[in-house]
Amino acid sequence: MKIGITCHPTYGGSGAVATELGLELAARGHDIHFITHAQPFRLDGFRERVYYHEVEMDPYPLFEHPPYSLALAVALHEVAEDAGLDLVHAHYAIPHATSAWIAREMFNGRRGPRLVTTLHGTDITLVGDHPSFKSITRFSILQSDGLTAVSEFLRDRTEENFGVDADSIRVIPNFIDTERYRRGRDPCHRATLAPGGEKIVMHISNFRPVKRIPDVVETFARIRKEVPARLVMVGDGPERPHAQRRVEELGLAPDVLFLGKHASVDELLACSDLFLLPSESESFGLAALEAMACGVPVIAARVGGLPEVVEDGRSGFLFPVGDTDAMGEAGAALLADEARWVEASDAARARAVEHFSADRIVPIYESFYRSVVEGNGVRPRPSYADGAGG
Numbered sequence: 001m002k003i004g005i006t007c008h009p010t011y012g013g014s015g016a017v018a019t020e021l022g023l024e025l026a027a028r029g030h031d032i033h034f035i036t037h038a039q040p041f042r043l044d045g046f047r048e049r050v051y052y053h054e055v056e057m058d059p060y061p062l063f064e065h066p067p068y069s070l071a072l073a074v075a076l077h078e079v080a081e082d083a084g085l086d087l088v089h090a091h092y093a094i095p096h097a098t099s100a101w102i103a104r105e106m107f108n109g110r111r112g113p114r115l116v117t118t119l120h121g122t123d124i125t126l127v128g129d130h131p132s133f134k135s136i137t138r139f140s141i142l143q144s145d146g147l148t149a150v151s152e153f154l155r156d157r158t159e160e161n162f163g164v165d166a167d168s169i170r171v172i173p174n175f176i177d178t179e180r181y182r183r184g185r186d187p188c189h190r191a192t193l194a195p196g197g198e199k200i201v202m203h204i205s206n207f208r209p210v211k212r213i214p215d216v217v218e219t220f221a222r223i224r225k226e227v228p229a230r231l232v233m234v235g236d237g238p239e240r241p242h243a244q245r246r247v248e249e250l251g252l253a254p255d256v257l258f259l260g261k262h263a264s265v266d267e268l269l270a271c272s273d274l275f276l277l278p279s280e281s282e283s284f285g286l287a288a289l290e291a292m293a294c295g296v297p298v299i300a301a302r303v304g305g306l307p308e309v310v311e312d313g314r315s316g317f318l319f320p321v322g323d324t325d326a327m328g329e330a331g332a333a334l335l336a337d338e339a340r341w342v343e344a345s346d347a348a349r350a351r352a353v354e355h356f357s358a359d360r361i362v363p364i365y366e367s368f369y370r371s372v373v374e375g376n377g378v379r380p381r382p383s384y385a386d387g388a389g390g
């Protein structure tokens with residue numbers, strides 16, 4: 001198939017999933033065209049059958065905010081015409097599903113590409129639900145020829161918030177390259193990250209309020225009281241300065257590293273001992289899955305789709321949002337007990353391999369695409385219990 005993919009190309013789970021999916025599909029013989037305003041951050045090196053089209057925008061002085069959604073629609077339409085795309089896959093509804101719909105309308109009666117939209121999380125739970133975006137988000141979702149969500153939680157939330165029938169949304173969980181994400185990578189950064197032989201506790205995110213960054217610091221403080229450990233914070237965003245201040249106040253600065261954005265988190269996770277994800281909301285928690293594939297047990301909040309990823313009490317431990325005492329206590333207990341840690345580490349890796357490996361999930365996308373292109377798929381439809389969105 002000839003497939004166009006659009007996504008948020010800078011740091012973030014939805015862009016990572018979109019890019020990894022495109023690369024996996026190209027390796028399986030499909031032609032993949034990425035169409036975004038910047039090169040997706042995980043798109044590096046030459047790959048056969050992979051093309052990148054940068055969306056051009058005229059910085060005309062009248063535009064305080066240049067209309068990217070329109071420029072993207074034009075680029076999607078052009079690539080669809082020139083390359084003869086069978087399908088455009090929009091990752092994250094805003095604005096991609098809308099731009100893809102406009103691009104298809106521009107075929108003006110002729111058959112354009114089929115549209116698949118994958119819902120990732122805050123496009124449904126936060127941003128998309130805001131009154132300034134809600135009606136266009138719902139409209140665009142319903143114009144898609146196929147709709148997927150990364151967890152059952154997100155599918156159900158889409159029905160609740162947007163009145164889209166849950167039966168017309170296919171749940172396809174995120175996936176992981178279990179060859180790249182694994183323990184025992186060489187070179188190992190353990191000696192650099194924890195020169196005193198301390199345990200390595202890690203957090204990776206975009207440092208948005210939804211990630212509850214202060215809870216990461218409080219949980220680590222609790223762990224650090226009982227176990228020699230270092231906290232490695234990977235990523236950047238608005239909560240970082242606040243977190244750095246709190247680390248100073250608690251006297252933890254010598255044991256906390258803020259690395260900023262990092263393109264190859266697999267190298268860092270491969271030598272970590274514990275992963276913290278105490279988010280307020282998380283539709284899936286790709287970072288938790290990346291950690292698990294590297295045999296890193298996860299301490300997280302019991303929210304959203306996280307219980308679908310982390311098996312509580314086996315591959316990690318889930319607690320109510322904000323219960324940093326319980327999270328810290330569980331983390332310290334696990335790090336202090338080598339036999340229990342090995343058990344949890346093995347369970348985390350096994351769960352990632354058995355349920356979320358690329359080899360298992362990517363063929364599901366392929367057959368979903370086929371059903372959409374051949375017109376046998378279930379089109380998104382309004383829920384009979386409609387009342388939301390409108």
Ligand code: GMT
Pocket residue numbers: 008011012013014015017092120121122123150174210281282283284285286287
């Ligand atoms: O957190 C965000 O809003 C960003 C978004 C993204 O683009 O990375 O994350 C969402 O999509 C990821 C990939 O499917 C999921 O793993 C994250 O759980 C989800 N974030 C939230 O639901 C908060």
